[in-house]
Amino acid sequence: MLQDPPRPVRYAGRMSTWRDLVQYVSEEYEVISSEGDEVRILFNFEAFNEDDERTQVVIIAREVLDAKHEWVQIASPVGLADKVDLKAVLTEIGHSSIACGAAIMGEHVVLRHSLPLKDLDIHEFTDPLELLAGTADQIEEMFFGGDNY
Template identity: 35%
Template sequence: MRVTTWTDVINYVRVRYEVMEDTDGWVRFRLDTRDDRNQQVTMHHVTGDDHVDWVELSSPVGWADKIDLRKFLELSGSSIIGGAAVVDGVALLKHTVPLSDMSIQEEFVAPLEALVHRADAMEHELTSSDQF
């Protein structure tokens, strides 16, 4: 069985998506969604307390001080993917997947696309804009 590495995931993203920023340990990129909308995603390489490597995906929904946070939490709670967070004043939908033994197509792309489409729909509902 082939072990998937952080480099494998980064290379997959670089080839398929518009990379906006790429630094050691994280990448920010953009995906097209629907109706000429697009959505940013940040992907971090993180190591858990158990020394297991993970890929953390996050996609912004809006500025926390400009959206209804209660509605944001309610919408997040009704999603089968992702969890709500606020980081540096930005409301995010986040999801984490284990890196080792990852099938990029099934265990990375499927959650990535689900997260992006959900975050975009939430952004549209909460802000009526496409800022992120």
């Protein structure tokens, strides 16, 4: 079973807007790009284990449902879809993950999780983010044999 250690959160509160969430992410994570409704971070596992130099790219995006409900999607690429046994990947995710699903976006297999932004508690964001990043990193290593994302 895939497991991630807890990460201390210095902020306690609710995110009420996309701008609030982006500000929090900018303060707490290594932002590698930010444009409009999308922020990309480099999730560093060394924060949990000083000997672990692996990282994982995580995309945080604002989505609008029915032109009125704001959601936050957390996604992380793990590899190219045409380079893997998709049934094996989906089976592993089904057995080892509670906080994300898998999809093909463009050419990539990604793990993703979505949350409504309205009244979002910070732990409702950080806990799935950490679980998704850890699961994505382990799936990437297990099925693609590297640390490319």
